[in-house]
Amino acid sequence: MNGEAAAFLVLQPLSRPLAAARRRMSRPVATTIRRFTRMALAHSDRSALVDLAWLKKQDARSAKILDASWWMPNVPKDKRYSEDELQGFQQKLQQHLLHNQSGIQRFDIDVVKDTTNTLPHMLPTLEQMANHLAHMGLSSPEDDVIVVYSTNGFVASARCWWMLRAYSFQNVFVIDGGIDPEKDLLASASSGEAPAAGTSDADLLPLEDREKALKATMKFRPELVWNKQDVLHFVAAKEKSPEGEKIFLLDARSEGRFKGTEPEPRAGLASGHVPGSFSVPFQAVLQSNGKMRRGAALREAFASTGLFSDDATGAVSSASISCTCGSGVTAGVVALALHEAGLPDASVYDGSWTEYGADASCPKEV
Structure with a gap:
């Protein structure tokens, strides 16, 4: 045949x-x-x-x-x-x-x-x-x-x-x-x-x-979904080469939860964040009326990540970006914002902090 x-x-x-x-x-x-x-x-x-x-x-x-x-x-x-x-x-x-x-x-x-x-x-x-x-x-x-x-x-x-x-x-x-x-x-x-x-x-x-x-x-489409093992690979890559690896994990929780100064709403979860990740609270990509920011104002919400800096222009693909939050919900807002900003295929860590924060073996920072 x-x-x-x-x-x-x-x-x-x-x-x-x-x-x-x-x-x-x-x-x-x-x-x-x-x-x-x-x-x-x-x-x-x-x-x-x-x-x-x-x-x-x-x-x-x-x-x-x-x-x-x-x-x-x-x-x-x-x-x-x-x-x-x-x-x-x-x-x-x-x-x-x-x-x-x-x-x-x-x-x-x-x-x-x-x-x-x-x-x-x-x-x-x-x-x-x-x-x-x-x-x-x-x-x-x-x-x-x-x-x-x-x-x-x-x-x-x-x-x-x-x-x-x-x-x-x-x-x-x-x-x-x-x-x-x-x-x-x-x-x-x-x-x-x-x-x-x-x-x-x-x-x-x-x-x-x-x-x-x-x-x-x-x-x-597996490229749009991260699991805990993907996050651990991210942590290991960042430990090996903090500036050399063009991969990004953006945390949509509040800055207080990211820094460990606010309690987690779900019981049994550690405080803090994934080492090497950036804090991008989902509210930061929204206007005061609840609609999505646009243009330069939207890109400004990602300023701390360097994603849209002159040095990063053309060097970062959405395939190297994932979004996380408490349980994989508001991470979708940040992924959608990245889509609107020109990076259309950012993934979401589905288990997010509900999974990662409950595992004592996973490295964390505050």
Whole structure:
């Protein structure tokens, strides 16, 4: 058997689920998705951040919209929206603001996680992720255009963005600064705009076909995910050559937690930080209104790292940068900020300080 025939036999089983799924899709829906994908790709050359005005465009009605609202464990319950409240907001946003008839889906990082791992909200396995995303109406990492928002700024919406990219989704966008349901709904109600027609559940592929298609086409991108061993390699490399190794670990926790002067919110964790890492609190990349900084102001947030100094220009690739935090959530905000600053593929240490700080054998600094 020649090489081409062997390659065909290997690839053919992978292509069948997606091919069958696409045959079930109506031509008008497929055309709309392709048109919106082209529009999204044109936007992605500039930024992964969008706003409600962009989302309200007629061609954006086929986007898959995900609500990734999530709160830190230390936020009191009376300061959070309940799941019932979030669902009510989703329905009102869908009806009055987003011109999208396919429904807003909930992406809860405490649900979409690796259930076999005892660490909080770790990246799911490919099979777990495909199952969750199929239930949300997704079916193609290449064609699906996904817009993620949160009702409390960025926080988990940036992690959701990173999780989807870690499984090769190409067109993932984040509402800059999140959505304030009450404020934005009030503005929409006063505008008098009527929702446009969009896709509906009837246009979606059957659930089983969506899941098969995702399992066949999703690809894990290991370069976007660090584990504890990667961090230990980083520490060893920095000890050997502190200035010579062009690798960076950026810590999104508060400066007090980084320096060990503030307690960790989770019990049983040491204080301090990974030796050789830099403190870049996630709030530093945001404006006072909660939106992402832009241009020189955004690069200034990374001044202590030297990433954007004249000496580093062109010498640092995003493949040599990873972001960490308490449990892998706000690290996504810093990774997204690096994307906006021109370093698009920074990784995230998924276990972050919850894993590293609990291991007494891991070297630490204060």
